[in-house]
Amino acid sequence: MNADALLDIEDLSVSFRTDRGKVRAVSDLSLSVKQGETLAIVGESGSGKSVTALSILRLLGDNGMIDDGRVVFEGQDLLALSADEIRQIRGDRIAMIFQEPMSSLNPVLTIGKQVAEPICLHRDKDWSEAMEMAGSLLAKVAIPDATERLGDYPHQFSGGMRQRVMIAMALACQPRLIIADEPTTALDVTVQAQILALLKELTEQSQAALILITHDLGVVARYADRVAVMYGGRIVETADAKELYANPAHPYTVGLMASIPGIEGDAGTRLITIDGQPPDLAYLPPGCAFAPRCQHAHEACGSGIPTLESVLQNPSHRRACFGYPS
Amino acid sequence: MNLAMNEKPLLKVNDLKVHFSLTEGFLEKEVGSVKAVDGVSFELRRGETFGLVGESGCGKSTTALAVLRMQPLTGGLIEFEGNDITRLEPHQMRPVRRRMQMVYQDPFGSLNPRMQIRDIIGEPLLVHGLATNRRLFRERIDELMDMVGLLPDMSDRYPHEFSGGQRQRIGIARALALEPSLIICDEPVSALDVSIQAQVLNLLMDLQRELGLTYLFIAHDLSVVRHISDRIGVMYLGRIVEIAGRDELFAHPRHPYTQALLASVPRPDPALEATRSQQLIVGEVPSPKTPPPGCHFHPRCPKVMGVCREESPILESNRGALLSNHQDESRVACHLYDA
Numbered sequence: 001m002n003a004d005a006l007l008d009i010e011d012l013s014v015s016f017r018t019d020r021g022k023v024r025a026v027s028d029l030s031l032s033v034k035q036g037e038t039l040a041i042v043g044e045s046g047s048g049k050s051v052t053a054l055s056i057l058r059l060l061g062d063n064g065m066i067d068d069g070r071v072v073f074e075g076q077d078l079l080a081l082s083a084d085e086i087r088q089i090r091g092d093r094i095a096m097i098f099q100e101p102m103s104s105l106n107p108v109l110t111i112g113k114q115v116a117e118p119i120c121l122h123r124d125k126d127w128s129e130a131m132e133m134a135g136s137l138l139a140k141v142a143i144p145d146a147t148e149r150l151g152d153y154p155h156q157f158s159g160g161m162r163q164r165v166m167i168a169m170a171l172a173c174q175p176r177l178i179i180a181d182e183p184t185t186a187l188d189v190t191v192q193a194q195i196l197a198l199l200k201e202l203t204e205q206s207q208a209a210l211i212l213i214t215h216d217l218g219v220v221a222r223y224a225d226r227v228a229v230m231y232g233g234r235i236v237e238t239a240d241a242k243e244l245y246a247n248p249a250h251p252y253t254v255g256l257m258a259s260i261p262g263i264e265g266d267a268g269t270r271l272i273t274i275d276g277q278p279p280d281l282a283y284l285p286p287g288c289a290f291a292p293r294c295q296h297a298h299e300a301c302g303s304g305i306p307t308l309e310s311v312l313q314n315p316s317h318r319r320a321c322f323g324y325p326s
Numbered sequence: 327m328n329l330a331m332n333e334k335p336l337l338k339v340n341d342l343k344v345h346f347s348l349t350e351g352f353l354e355k356e357v358g359s360v361k362a363v364d365g366v367s368f369e370l371r372r373g374e375t376f377g378l379v380g381e382s383g384c385g386k387s388t389t390a391l392a393v394l395r396m397q398p399l400t401g402g403l404i405e406f407e408g409n410d411i412t413r414l415e416p417h418q419m420r421p422v423r424r425r426m427q428m429v430y431q432d433p434f435g436s437l438n439p440r441m442q443i444r445d446i447i448g449e450p451l452l453v454h455g456l457a458t459n460r461r462l463f464r465e466r467i468d469e470l471m472d473m474v475g476l477l478p479d480m481s482d483r484y485p486h487e488f489s490g491g492q493r494q495r496i497g498i499a500r501a502l503a504l505e506p507s508l509i510i511c512d513e514p515v516s517a518l519d520v521s522i523q524a525q526v527l528n529l530l531m532d533l534q535r536e537l538g539l540t541y542l543f544i545a546h547d548l549s550v551v552r553h554i555s556d557r558i559g560v561m562y563l564g565r566i567v568e569i570a571g572r573d574e575l576f577a578h579p580r581h582p583y584t585q586a587l588l589a590s591v592p593r594p595d596p597a598l599e600a601t602r603s604q605q606l607i608v609g610e611v612p613s614p615k616t617p618p619p620g621c622h623f624h625p626r627c628p629k630v631m632g633v634c635r636e637e638s639p640i641l642e643s644n645r646g647a648l649l650s651n652h653q654d655e656s657r658v659a660c661h662l663y664d665a
Contacts, residue, residue, distance in 0.1 A: 044519035196592075217594040221599045261527070267554075273521065
């Protein structure tokens with residue numbers, strides 16, 4: 001348990017009922033986020049990063065279940081709350097920004113209504129007051145002629161503008177924690193840069209914590225203070241961002257960094273690849289999930305599951321690896 | 327890859343235009359047009375990879391379809407292997423299509439889920455009447471699967487049994503079946519996980535070396551395009567704003583849009599990111615229905631001048647003193663470099 005943590009996840013395990021039986025998507029995951037901090041959760045599809053995010057707000061859907069663990073936010077275990085109580089927290093103390101700004105906005109409600117709704121719900125304001133606040137929120141996320149556009153519908157906004165609206169909605173009740181799940185993956189690169197810079201600036205102003213879920217190691221480098229790398233439903237490495245990029249210690253992290261073509265340096269040469277493909281969560285190997293793709297795997301990797309342990313006497317840099325054979 | 331420059335290009339595209347008309351009402355009265363591709367010119371030399379980058383809606387995919395004549399042209403000229411194919415009838419295009427094939431972005435949507443892999447890869451051979459002998463047909467498919475790193479015993483399986491990266495290999499094998507000289511790759515790795523992207527890029531580069539293929543490589547990811555391309559064209563709202571050799575483009579981007587694009591890409595290095603100035607350009611790509619007058623980029627350009635609002639700059643080489651110290655073939659469409 002981390003004393004100064006805003007959010008503390010302990011030993012979280014999540015699974016889904018599927019037609020192939022119960023599939024474990026997240027296993028024994030622990031992480032914490034401090035106030036004002038940006039934590040990036042990085043991983044490929046199926047690594048469990050989005051499921052982790054959805055579990056915090058208990059948005060898993062009917063076939064998902066939390067098997068074990070605690071999600072302590074401001075001293076309260078969110079998993080122990082009633083449905084009503086967690087609804088009080090969603091959109092108020094913790095807000096979420098999704099990847100698809102088109103499908104996350106209601107197409108038949110005006111932008112103004114959608115931004116004002118959380119204010120009405122959680123702040124007990126009447127509609128006219130909430131609408132006024134919605135107007136200033138839209139101005140804050142740099143939507144031109146914000147008040148005039150309150151009556152517009154989502155289809156009248158571009159992709160980047162819609163994501164700005166999502167950010168305005170998330171900020172409406174001044175949350176302490178914002179969870180952004182691939183917030184810019186659907187956007188063009190010049191717009192991505194604008195949106196992420198805006199998100200970072202606004203969270204810094206309000207001293208909120210940000211959990212940024214992404215597969216883009218460039219985005220992580222630019223915006224994250226700390227990083228957790230996920231693979232096969234577990235955190236395999238976590239460190240301060242600078243430390244992680246300077247001294248990646250898990251073979252998966254090392255491979256991932258080597259396999260992205262850079263914008264400087266050698267071009268046209270063969271890229272270093274990680275052989276094979278991400279594991280099928282329904283058929284995880286018995287030991288370390290990365291072992292079948294790992295060029296350093298040895299006997300221990302095939303039987304036991306490594307736990308997160310600190311690297312090089314650095315308590316904030318930890319990896320889950322049995323180490324390279326000597 | 328660095329073949330003599332006087333050799334005839336494999337593909338020559340000149341002033342290519344694809345306009346879509348906008349209609350209104352029951353009678354579909356024409357009220358305007360979207361100039362998806364508006365005067366695009368470039369050349370592909372044999373054995374090289376030409377990258378086409380730009381944000382969504384810039385016209386890069388429409389350009390690809392137009393080159394394959396899968397999209398009616400409004401104007402322009404396409405010369406492939408020395409022949410003008412601009413006005414060929416569909417039946418005349420058939421033999422040409424054997425020489426130019428496409429690899430699509432979506433490895434899920436581009437393979438028929440009800441067909442076995444063998445039939446997907448072999449279909450081009452059937453369509454073009456090249457599958458005369460069952461044994462040779464099978465052998466050819468085994469050979470193609472082997473070339474792209476798939477085990478030939480998998481040939482009776484269906485697409486859903488394969489991962490995204492493997493499906494993209496199937497798409498590549500299908501494109502290779504007719505032994506084309508040109509392969510157009512439209513965002514071939516953007517749907518794949520990072521660790522799988524590298525595998526597919528390596529495969530494409532290996533195949534190019536072995537088979538002497540020429541690629542037109544379309545993508546929005548600058549680091550991917552940089553890695554695989556010899557030369558790169560940058561598109562914005564239907565026009566090419568800059569063409570340059572890979573190293574030249576990344577070392578000395580000339581067009582303010584290219585500069586902004588490069589500045590927007592976050593680098594996987596926190597120490598560098600902390601020091602790098604983040605000059606973000608404002609706004610978004612305007613609607614292609616109502617492109618700004620003059621240079622399409624002027625409303626977002628940090629270096630905009632009066633002339634930019636009125637005159638469209640032409641893609642020209644060696645403009646003025648700024649470029650003269652380089653004996654390269656960079657071309658840029660920007661008034662900043664007007665002599």
